[in-house]
Amino acid sequence: MSNDMEIKDKPSVVKEKNTDEAVEAGLAKLTPERIKNTINQVLQKETGPRFKAYVETCMHCGLCAEACLYFLSNDRDPSYSPAGKVKQTIWEMLDKKGEVSIEFLRRAVHIAHTECNVCKRCSMYCPFGIDIAYLMLMVRRICHKLEITPLYIQDTVNSHSATMNQMWVKEDEWIDTLQWQEEDAREEFEDLRIPLDKEGADIMYSVIAPEPKFQAGLLYQAATIMHAAGISWTMPSSPGWDNSNMAMFTGDNEISGRIARAFYETAARLKVKKIVMGECGHAFRSTYDVGNRWIGWAMPPFEVVHALEFYHELLTSGRITIAEKFKKTVTLHDPCNVSRGRGLHDMAREVTNMLCESFIDMTPNREHNFCCGAGGGVINCGPPYKGERMINNKFKAEQLKATGAEVLIAPCHNCHSGLEDIVHHYDLNMEVKFLGDIIYETMEKKIYKPGD
């Protein structure tokens, strides 16, 4: 990145490391016994040869540093390098056989929860393919068991555990919101439906809880797209509708598995062929290769289609046609969990080009794209950490600015929120949009008939 691209007048290195009341309250209750036992239990009983191989073969070469957004955003401060974070957490836990201090744990929570997006970019820069994100998640698992997980993300997990959705959405609120969006969308198509619990529909459409809570318009858009494309679809009225899973990011694997079970058993109850999910990355990761594995589904029992892939199918099959392409210059952020996590990056470019007149790619891109800085549960740690996050995302801001695009497409909720923060903080003057926003804006509002 050349110097003239550098973003000025903003603090360039994180100076203050924040904490929050949940972390502090948890730390205050810990005893040396509990710390030692918990760390040793997790590192000895819950790991295996994989963990051993990772910690015993790392040659301390430092090549992973170049991969990390945090390292690059903080003037190459080595304590932000991936292996540097492992050194400050796992290595010391192993060295001291679990006898670590409160001060150490305060730092460990901070590193694992707010200085790593578990984006796995570093695994592509480690010659041995060491999964450093896995090691950071192991630290989070220890924090979970020690009850020192940051406040806001823990509240999210609490919500998951009690309601099977991440935002304390009550069961009636969920259904009511769908019916309200359905009614609004009838302005556009008079016979539009959001079919609830329609057994035997081809597709179950699922979203994350922030949609009904704050962004109900996205449900409206999705319903419009489904209706126009003539899709046989349904949404569940029962818990199991939320595909998000913050428990997998706090190391609460038991709740994470419970969420995944509710999700797939809901699809089974509705006898659908496949599941389509909204534009969310971590939810894809949870349902595709994390939550499912913990309870014994090697691969998802239902085909899970991310919105990006679904749009590609709708556009290439002609079920959705574009009236007039989007005019503004756009760039595309590859969400880690569907590019590096599922290889959908080329499809994302095809969809963008089908929708937009002028597309400028970001560099680096595809599998090598930098994380938005919000993913992996980092943004979910909430306001106490936002200031730091902005500094930690400086390099991302420079990457965005270099594109010169007017519109930034982010087909992922976490990315979308994180990038909006970055755009605002660094005055990048970009509009952040979902692909669905652009499809809704540019599509022909007519119902697909086979043979048209």
Next chain:
Amino acid sequence: MEENKSFDWSTDLKEVPVREWEDRFTWVEEPYVSPDGETIASIVNVEEGVFTVCENGETWDKEYDKAWNLRPLPDGKFAACVSSDEEWTLSISGNEWENWFDFIWNLQVNQDGSSLSLAVQKDMEYGMAVNDKPWDQMYENINEMVLSDTGSSAAVVQVTSMVQADIEVFKNGIFSCAVNGKAIDKKFLNIWDISFDSAGKNVAYGVRLDRTKYSIAVNDTAWDKQFQSVWKPLFISGDESVIAPVKEGGKWMLYKDGQPFWNKRYNQIWHLVVSQKTGNIAAIASDKFGKWTIAENDVTWNMAADQMISDLVYSKDGSTLVAVLKDKGFWTLAVNQKKWNLGADKVFTPCVSSDGNIVSVVIERQGQYFLVVNNIVIPNGYDFMATPVISPDNTKILQKAVKDGVYQRLILSMDKIL
């Protein structure tokens, strides 16, 4: 299945034209068929903002602003959640409950249809209502509603207020299990999967005691033993005992009344079923990561599905155990360890004769519905099919299907199929 005796098993074919409904209404929603197959019904939109239900071409007397969740009842009637003037109630073939609420959902019907329950919200307070009778006590929130065969209702209710993101209050336990509206005087961090005993008096459920400790509670008492995780418990042996899958030392086992019950340790066991007749216990299980099978009395079937087993059901006499499963990309059934080869995109709820000799199920292949009887796929494809019924003497099958805009109630002779 004694009620099946009263069904009309002698008329071979009855038809109801349904395509014409589409001309009469702005739109017609997905159809539901009564258990006896005599009636087909759909929610229909009459005009903008006006809904009713059409049963065999006749609309209900009442029209509503909204209607959803149409379900057939055992007595041949239909129930739907309906709304007028922003208030909701249950309408049974046009007859509304007296109580109206701010919202209703989760309609449950017990086996003989004598009890209907809903989750209800009024003035932001939550509870259940059974047969038009709301709980005396209402709560801040409600989840995990269940209705017993005897008509008792239970749910997880929030009994302590919690402001946003107050994890300290959450940690102390804000949930209880409420039975017939009365919260049990015991709070837990989490409560899931309530099971009633057969008398509808006692409840068992999974609980989380703190961040990492799980157990099973019966009424107000948790088992002494704690686990890494638990799944839904079940009453057995004439309600004497409670069994539940629990996770211990990284593996799943079956426990009974707080003690190990089955000896084997599994990668996963869940979805317990018990045969009332034989007392046999079965569960969906996984021995090897990613491979699913059935464990019956702690012995696993010589059969594996690589994707999912979604449902498990005993015949009434306990002789036959049927699993709905997905293997190598397709859905099928396994009956007493034998995997059928249905290659279906969807498999619906199986129907098993009382003596277990006949298993029938509706499947979908490439958008067409087919009836399957004892692993024989009847070649006629339909646009829609409801769950079939087997005659009490096992000689006939009632097929409920829609083709080319006509609903057909068809009695098939078993001789001709098998």
Next chain:
Amino acid sequence: MNAFIDFIMGPMVWIAFLIFILGLIFKLVIIIKDVNDRESYIYSYLTLKHSLRSIFAWLIPFFPQSTKQSPVFYSISYIFHLLLFIVPIFLMSHIVLVNEAFQVSWVALDDGLADILTLVVIIALVFFAIRRYTVPEVKYLTSYKDYILILIIALPFITGFLAYHQFFLYKAMVIAHVISGEIMLILIPFSRFSHMIVAPLTRAYMGSEFGNVRHAKDW
């Protein structure tokens, strides 16, 4: 003393080789057993195709993105790792010893060339040491143990080089060369040098997770 030297120059060489080979085999067996016992889920994702795809991608110089971004380090590292095997295996004086013992021999490097290549190995190790000390993100990860590892590899090459040139204490240098070589071999299975066999396994797993599950590249 002579008996000790005879032991070092004789049986101990074979013992060192045995420990090196059996140690690596033992390590591999333990890993496989551990995977079977504790993490057998790995087999659900591991495929030969994607394992090899990833391993080969990472063997091609300047193919992975990481190698493009650190060309100097990777160039030296590639050459170092190659020479680490080539120089001792194709050294005339080593082949002569093997020939005496087993009556087998193979093509040898020209002594002058071998001499230069030995220097290259030593220079590479000096580079690694300097890099450890000067590059902040590497220095941060470095402890004295990392320098010891460099020293363990460096010693056989330095002593070999000195012995060949017979600058001083020829006999002592030869003994030091043999001892340091034996120490290096013995330590490989029990130190981070075991990345010799473990790295292909971690690479294979990551390559399979990326290739087979995530449908993405991992280089």
